[in-house]
Amino acid sequence: MAEIRARIIQARNRGAAVLLIGEDLDEVMDLSDRILVMSEGRITHETGRHGRHRHHRPSHGGARMITVPGALPFPFAFDPAATALIVIDMQRDFIEPGGFGASLGNDVTRLQAIVPTVARLIAGARAAGLPVIHTRECHRPDLSDCPPAKRLRGAPSLRIGDAGPMGRVLIAGEPGAAILPDLAPAPGELVLDKPGKGAFYATPLGDHLAARGIRSLILAGVTTEVCVQTTMREANDRGFDCLLVEDATDSYFPEFKAATLAMIRAQGAIVGWTATTDQLLGALDF
Numbered sequence: 073m074a075e076i077r078a079r080i081i082q083a084r085n086r087g088a089a090v091l092l093i094g095e096d097l098d099e100v101m102d103l104s105d106r107i108l109v110m111s112e113g114r115i116t117h118e119t120g121r122h123g124r125h126r127h128h129r130p131s132h133g134g135a136r137m138i139t140v141p142g143a144l145p146f147p148f149a150f151d152p153a154a155t156a157l158i159v160i161d162m163q164r165d166f167i168e169p170g171g172f173g174a175s176l177g178n179d180v181t182r183l184q185a186i187v188p189t190v191a192r193l194i195a196g197a198r199a200a201g202l203p204v205i206h207t208r209e210c211h212r213p214d215l216s217d218c219p220p221a222k223r224l225r226g227a228p229s230l231r232i233g234d235a236g237p238m239g240r241v242l243i244a245g246e247p248g249a250a251i252l253p254d255l256a257p258a259p260g261e262l263v264l265d266k267p268g269k270g271a272f273y274a275t276p277l278g279d280h281l282a283a284r285g286i287r288s289l290i291l292a293g294v295t296t297e298v299c300v301q302t303t304m305r306e307a308n309d310r311g312f313d314c315l316l317v318e319d320a321t322d323s324y325f326p327e328f329k330a331a332t333l334a335m336i337r338a339q340g341a342i343v344g345w346t347a348t349t350d351q352l353l354g355a356l357d358f
C-alpha cells in the first residue's frame with residue numbers, strides 16, 4: 073500500500089491526474105485525497121481535500137456545473153455563470169514586427185500562429201455567454217505609470233515611449249498598443265489597460281470580478297510565462313479556480329511555455345489547470 077501511495081504521489085507531482093478503480097471502496101477512498109463522482113461528463117459530487125463531502129449543486133445554489141474531463145492535472149469543473157475568459161495582451165506590440173516584443177530582441181512572428189485559435193476560443197466563450205475580458209499592457213503617454221526600472225532595464229532597440237513604426241512603444245492609444253483586429257473586443261466587453269505584467273496590479277479587475285460573482289477564470293494570450301502566468305498566479309492567490317488554454321497562449325520561448333504549463337498543473341494543480349481549446353469548447357457544447 074505504501075509503495076502504491078508513493079507512486080501515486082510521484083505521478084501527481086509530475087502533473088498527472090490519477091484515476092483509481094477498485095472493488096474495495098474503503099481502500100480506494102483511503103488512497104484518494106479527492107473523490108469526484110462523474111455522471112454524463114459532469115461532476116455531480118466531490119469531496120474536498122480533507123474528505124469533507126461537498127455537493128456542487130446545493131453549494132452553488134443550483135448552478136449548472138460544467139466539467140472539462142481532459143483538463144490536466146485532473147478534470148476542471150466550473151460554473152459558467154461564475155466564469156470569465158481573460159485574453160491577455162493580444163496586442164500588435166507583442167505580435168507584430170517593430171513593437172515592444174521585437175524591441176526586446178524576440179522573434180514575434182511565432183506568436184501569430186495562435187491568433188485563429190484565440191479567435192475561436194473568444195467566439196466559443198461569447199456563444200456560451202461567458203464574459204470576455206481583454207487586457208492591454210501599456211502606459212500613459214506621460215509615462216507616469218511606468219516605473220523607471222521597467223523602462224531603463226536592459227538594452228532594447230526601442231524603449232517604452234520611444235517612437236517606432238507602430239507609434240510610441242507600449243503607449244495607450246498608439247497603433248502598437250491596439251489589440252489585433254482579428255481579436256477585437258466586442259461592444260460591451262471590458263478592455264483593461266494595465267501597467268504591469270499581471271492584470272490585477274493597478275487595475276479595477278479584482279473589483280470587477282467580485283462585483284459579478286466570478287469565481288473561475290479561463291486564461292489565454294501572450295506571453296505564457298510573463299503576463300499570462302503573472303495574472304494566473306495572482307488570480308489563484310485571490311481564490312479563483314484558473315484554467316490556462318494551452319493552444320491559445322504562446323511564448324517567444326517554446327521551452328518557457330512548456331515549463332509554465334508543467335509548473336502550473338504540478339503538485340495537484342498548485343496554480344491551476346490546463347486544457348486545449350477543443351476540450352474547453354467541447355465541454356461548453358460549442
Ligand code: TIU
Pocket residue numbers: 160161166173176209269294295296298299300324
Ligand atoms: N516580454 C514578454 O515576454 N512579455 C511581456 O513583456 N508582456 C506580456 O507578456 N504581455
